[in-house]
Amino acid sequence: MLAVLAQVLGPICDPDAPFANRALLDLASIDKKKRSKRTRGVQADKQRLDYTFQFGHFLADLCSALTAKALHGPLPIEVPFAGREKKLQLAPTQLNCNLDIASIPEKHSRKRALRVRADLPQDIDVKEARAPLVNLRISAEMLIFIAQTGMNLAQAKDLPRGSYRWQVDDENYLVRGVYKPRRQGIARFVVFRSYRDHFTRYLAWLDELKISETDDRLFPVIYSDQVPPAYALPAFHNIRRHCRDLGISYVGSRDLRRTRINWLLRRSRDPGLTADMAAHTAETLLRVYEEARCGQPSRQPVRAWCPRATGGNSS
Incomplete structure (x- = not known):
């Protein structure tokens, strides 16, 4: 007006x-x-949770498929998804997964196509030869980490890699980065019990590929040409592209954090406790994150899709 x-x-x-x-x-x-762009009502909330869990299963399947052995193996890497007939074929962006090699008339071109798709020789560094696939798993791990910890994207992308000490706190693990032994480290984040095994396997994967030798961040990025400025945030272009190919709704880091916080608030009905886990004041939590609901909220936990890929329990 x-x-x-x-x-x-x-x-x-x-x-x-x-x-x-x-x-x-x-x-x-x-x-x-x-x-306000918040969804309202029980049906809208359940639909958004369904999208989030579907996206979470997709990320967990990516991480399970992109092991060090698979990265050294033949291309493309096929990723099966539960409840879906279509399999995702993963390969570096310049590789045509649908190419029929037998139809190539030139013998030298046919041999080159076979060589590109074959196992990597032992003397070839997988970080350089298949950097897009390595970055793809790191991107998926970062989004899972944000969903599990509630940390914002700007903090997560620069979080340093180091040794971690696990401290039990009721149903959760309080993770401390071990940097100063006298102070027993600095508290970094709080995760659910079921995420610990998944996170530990990710750290072992980084060590197996020797990625931390060149980048000491928890979520390093391998750049093939131009390095973006330090303030630039990850855009997750490859994750978005694969979601479009599979017909899966992409859920950004902000929505992942909001879903986790709202679920904690509805389950605990304790704004103080939820605000403490989310590193907010109670006033900020209720002003920014709380969403008006009517009826009974969904009882499905936000961490439910992590154990499926790790073999843990969802309790």
């Missing part, structure tokens, strides 16, 4: 000013209210 009035009164107050309506809006000192 104020904008409409400014359009009418601005030219009258100052006919020579080209943007008098904008100046009038500034003088009014009334902020435009942000429209």
Whole structure:
């Protein structure tokens, strides 16, 4: 309403000013209210949770498929998904997975195609030869980590790699980075019990590929050419592309965090406890994250898709 009035009164107050309506809006000192994009109602919440769990299973299947052995093996790497007939074929972006090698007329081109798809020789570094696939698993691991810990993307991308000490805190594990023995490390994040085995396997995978020797971050990135600025956030382009190919809804890091926090708030009904786990004040939690619900909330836990890939228990 104020904008409409400014359009009418601005030219009258100052006919020579080209943007008098904008100046009038500034003088009014009334902020435009942000429209809420939150979903409302039980059905909308259940639908969003379904999308989130489907996306979580997809990430867990990617991590299970991209082992060090598979990365050294033949291409493409096939990833089966539970409940889906279509399998995802993973290969570096320049490789055509649908190419019929037998149809190549030139003998040398046919041999080259077979060589590119064959197992990697022992003297070839997998980080350089198949960097897109390595980065794909690291991206999936980062999104799972954000969903499990509630850490924001800007913090997670620069989190340092190191030794970790696990401390039990009721149903959760409090993870401490071991940097100063006298202080017994610095508390880094809180995770669910079922995520510990998955996280430990990821650290072992980093060590097996020797990725931490060149990048000391927990979620390193292998760059083939241009290195982006330090402030740039990951865009997860490959994750988005594979989601489109499979017809899966992509769930960004912000929505993953919000889903986790809202689930914790509904389960515990304790804003103070939930705010402590989410590293927020209770006022911020209720103002930003709490979503109005009607009826009984879904009882499916936000961590349910992690144990399926790790073989753990969901209790």
